[in-house]
Amino acid sequence: MILAANESFIFALFQYSFLRYALITGLIMGFITPLIGSFVVIRRLSFIADTLSHFSLAGLSIGLYLINIIGFTLITDPLYLAMIFSIIGAMFIEILRGYYQNYKEISMPIVMSLGTALSALFISLAGGFNSSIYNYLFGSILTVGNRYLWVIIITATLLLFLLVFYYKEMVIISFDEAYAKLLGINIGRFQFVSTFVLALVVSLSIATVGVLLVASLMIIPVAAAMKVGKSFKNTIGIAILFSEISIIGGLWLSYELRIASGATIVLINIFILLLVGLFKRFFLNKRLKKQQPELEI
Amino acid sequence: MRVTINNLTFGYDYRTVLKDVSFKINTGDFLAIVGNNGSGKSTLVKCILGINKIPAKRIFLDDVDITEYKNFRNIGYVPQKFDDFNYEFPITVNEILQVSRYTKVSEDSKLEILDKIGILHLQHENINNLSGGQLQRVFIVRALMNKPKLLILDEPTVGVDRENVISFYKTINELHSEGITIILITHNIKESNANFTHILSIVNGESMFKELEEAGEMV
Numbered sequence: 001m002i003l004a005a006n007e008s009f010i011f012a013l014f015q016y017s018f019l020r021y022a023l024i025t026g027l028i029m030g031f032i033t034p035l036i037g038s039f040v041v042i043r044r045l046s047f048i049a050d051t052l053s054h055f056s057l058a059g060l061s062i063g064l065y066l067i068n069i070i071g072f073t074l075i076t077d078p079l080y081l082a083m084i085f086s087i088i089g090a091m092f093i094e095i096l097r098g099y100y101q102n103y104k105e106i107s108m109p110i111v112m113s114l115g116t117a118l119s120a121l122f123i124s125l126a127g128g129f130n131s132s133i134y135n136y137l138f139g140s141i142l143t144v145g146n147r148y149l150w151v152i153i154i155t156a157t158l159l160l161f162l163l164v165f166y167y168k169e170m171v172i173i174s175f176d177e178a179y180a181k182l183l184g185i186n187i188g189r190f191q192f193v194s195t196f197v198l199a200l201v202v203s204l205s206i207a208t209v210g211v212l213l214v215a216s217l218m219i220i221p222v223a224a225a226m227k228v229g230k231s232f233k234n235t236i237g238i239a240i241l242f243s244e245i246s247i248i249g250g251l252w253l254s255y256e257l258r259i260a261s262g263a264t265i266v267l268i269n270i271f272i273l274l275l276v277g278l279f280k281r282f283f284l285n286k287r288l289k290k291q292q293p294e295l296e297i
Numbered sequence: 298m299r300v301t302i303n304n305l306t307f308g309y310d311y312r313t314v315l316k317d318v319s320f321k322i323n324t325g326d327f328l329a330i331v332g333n334n335g336s337g338k339s340t341l342v343k344c345i346l347g348i349n350k351i352p353a354k355r356i357f358l359d360d361v362d363i364t365e366y367k368n369f370r371n372i373g374y375v376p377q378k379f380d381d382f383n384y385e386f387p388i389t390v391n392e393i394l395q396v397s398r399y400t401k402v403s404e405d406s407k408l409e410i411l412d413k414i415g416i417l418h419l420q421h422e423n424i425n426n427l428s429g430g431q432l433q434r435v436f437i438v439r440a441l442m443n444k445p446k447l448l449i450l451d452e453p454t455v456g457v458d459r460e461n462v463i464s465f466y467k468t469i470n471e472l473h474s475e476g477i478t479i480i481l482i483t484h485n486i487k488e489s490n491a492n493f494t495h496i497l498s499i500v501n502g503e504s505m506f507k508e509l510e511e512a513g514e515m516v
Contacts, residue, residue: 038386041386042383042386043383044383167396168395168396168398168399169396171388171392171396172396172397174383175382175383175386175388175393175396176381176382176383177381178348178376178381179374179376179381179382179397179439181348182346182347182348182369182372182374183369183370183397183399183443184367184368184369184370226385226386226387229387230387230389230423231387231388231389231392231421231423232386232387232388232389232392233392234387235386235387
C-alpha cells in the first residue's frame with residue numbers, strides 16, 4: 001500500500017490513527033519475530049518461515065475463495081484461515097521430519113510445494129490476482145489498522161510466557177537436542193509448542209510484510225546480530241534493535257517517499273546486514289589485530 | 298553409582314554390535330572401556346545413557362532396571378564430538394552452564410567447578426572464541442553441573458595435545474578421588490595416566506572385563 005504524503009511522518013502519526021496502529025503493530029511484530037527467529041536460526045530451520053508463509057498463502061487463497069465466491073460467512077477475514085493453515089503446515093513439517101530422519105530438510109520443499117500449488121489453484125478459482133492478494137503477498141502494514149492488534153498481542157504474550165517460564169529448556173533444546181534428551185526434557189512437547197507459536201507469528205507477519213517477505217523479518221536481523229553479538233541474550237537484544245529500526249525506518253520512508261512499506265522494511269534490514277558485515281570486516285577485525293600484535297607472525 | 302550389566306547383546310537393524318557384555322562396577326570405581334574404532338564402545342555408552350533402547354533386566358543403575366530408571370540427571374556425559382552442539386550463534390560459557398543446571402547448585406559451587414577444571418577465566422567468553430581443548434573443558438564442567446554420581450567421558454583426549462592430555466587426566470583423577478564413579482572410553486589406554494580400577498576391552502563386540510589389583514597398574 002502506498003500513501004500520498006502531504007504532511008511529515010511525525011505530524012501524520014498524531015493525525016491519523018491508522019498510522020499509529022501500523023506503528024504499534026509493527027513494533028510488536030518487530031519485537032517478537034527476531035525473538036522466535038533466533039531459536040529458528042540456532043536449530044538451522046531458517047527455511048521453516050518461508051515454508052509456513054507459503055502454506056499460509058494457501059489458507060488465504062482458500063479463504064478468499066470461500067468468502068468471495070462461495071459466500072462463506074463463518075470466517076470473515078482470510079487471515080484467520082491463514083493462521084490455521086500455518087499451524088497445519090507446521091504439523092506437516094514435524095511429521096515429515098520424523099519420517100525422513102536423515103533428510104529432515106526434505107519436509108520443507110514438500111510442504112512449500114503443496115502450499116504454493118493450493119494457493120495457485122484457489123487464487124485462480126477466486127478470480128485471479130487482485131489487490132487483496134497483492135497486499136497479502138507483499139504486505140500492507142498501513143492498512144491493517146487495529147484489526148489484528150489483539151491477535152498479535154495474544155501471540156506475543158504466548159511467546160513471552162513460553163520464554164519466561166521455559167527459557168532454559170528452549171535454549172538447551174535449540175543448542176543441543178541430544179543433551180536436552182539426557183536431562184530428561186520432553187523435547188517433543190516443547191517442539192510442538194514452539195512450532196505452534198512460530199506458525200502463529202509467521203501468519204501474523206503476513207499482515208506486516210507479506211507472504212514473500214516474512215522470512216526476512218524473522219531471519220535477517222538475527223543474521224546481522226549474530227556477527228556482532230557477544231552473548232546469547234546480547235545477540236537477541238541486538239536483533240530486536242535492528243528489527244525495530246527497520247520497522248520504524250521502513251514506515252517512515254515508505255510514507256515520505258510513497259513506496260511500498262513491506263519492501264522498504266525488508267530492504268532496510270538487508271542494508272543493516274550489509275553495514276554490520278562491513279563494520280565487522282573493516283573495523284572490528286582491525287581493532288582486534290591492533291589489540292593482539294604479539295600474536296602476529 | 299553402581300552400574301551392572303548382565304549379558305547385554307545389542308545391534309542396529311541386522312548388525313550385532315555388542316555380544317553378551319557383562320560387568321559390574323561400584324560407587325567410586327573408575328572404568329576404562331578400551332577398543333578400536335567401531336568396536337562398539339560408544340554403542341555401549343548410549344545403552345547406559347538410555348539413548349539406545351534395550352530390553353529389561355540387562356542394565357541396572359544403582360540396582361534400578363534402566364528401563365524403569367528416571368533420573369538420568371545423575372549421569373554427567375561428555376560426548377566424543379561436539380557435532381550435536383549448534384555453534385556459531387553467540388553464547389557464553391556462563392549462559393550454557395545456566396541452562397544446563399537442573400539440580401540446585403549454588404553460584405559459588407559453580408565457580409568452584411569452573412576453577413577446578415581450569416576455565417574460570419573463560420566464564421564470560423563466547424564459546425565460538427574457544428579452542429578445542431577449552432571447549433572440551435566447558436563440556437566437562439557442564440557434565441558436572443548437576444552433581445552427577447556417574448561421569449561418562451567418550452574419547453575425551455582425541456585431538457588434544459600432549460600437554461593438555463596430561464593436565465586433563467590430572468583433573469579426572471582428582472574428580473575420581475572425590476568419589477565420583479567414572480567411565481572413560483578410549484582407544485589408546487597407553488596415553489592415559491588415569492587411576493583406572495577396572496578395564497573392559499571390546500573387540501568386535503566381544504568383551505573382556507578385568508578388575509585391576511592396583512589402580513592404574515596397566516597404564
